Amino acid sequence: MEKIIVSACLLGIPCRYDGKSKPNDEVVALSRKYELIPVCAEALGGLPTPRIPAEIVNDKVLRKDGADVTLEYNKGAQKVLEIARSSSCKTAILKSKSPSCGRGEIYDGTFTKTLTQGNGICSELLIKNGITVINEKEIYKL
Numbered sequence: 001m002e003k004i005i006v007s008a009c010l011l012g013i014p015c016r017y018d019g020k021s022k023p024n025d026e027v028v029a030l031s032r033k034y035e036l037i038p039v040c041a042e043a044l045g046g047l048p049t050p051r052i053p054a055e056i057v058n059d060k061v062l063r064k065d066g067a068d069v070t071l072e073y074n075k076g077a078q079k080v081l082e083i084a085r086s087s088s089c090k091t092a093i094l095k096s097k098s099p100s101c102g103r104g105e106i107y108d109g110t111f112t113k114t115l116t117q118g119n120g121i122c123s124e125l126l127i128k129n130g131i132t133v134i135n136e137k138e139i140y141k142l
Helices: 025-032 070-086 121-128 136-141
Strands: 003-007 035-039 054-057 060-063 091-094 105-107 115-117 132-135
Touching: 003 025, 003 070, 025 035, 025 136, 035 070, 054 105, 060 070, 070 121, 091 121, 091 136, 121 132, 132 136
Parallel strands: 003 035, 003 091, 091 132
Antiparallel strands: 054 060, 105 115
């Protein structure tokens, strides 16, 4: 069975910044066809749950209170890449808009829910290493 990395919050694991999850029934249903490997790059990077919201500002990840959490985001992304490699995953389904997991569009760093083009830290690292990244709205691409 092919293995796929999946944002843990999409599988109902409460690891988001707000301490909640965002379960997606279509993603969960993929477990009938694929082995889903849940990951949360932010938690793997050492950040607590819940945590202060963060967004990408220029090339840094800043919390809403201004604290720089770039190191934790990079560390978590690296751990997800290691999990993907050790599991021979070629695909990841990651949570849209997230500063870790967003692909194609993320929040713009103003904390006003404004979207801009770009990728989250984890998505970008996976893509650069040849892993196909889609979000929960794109599972039709599998």
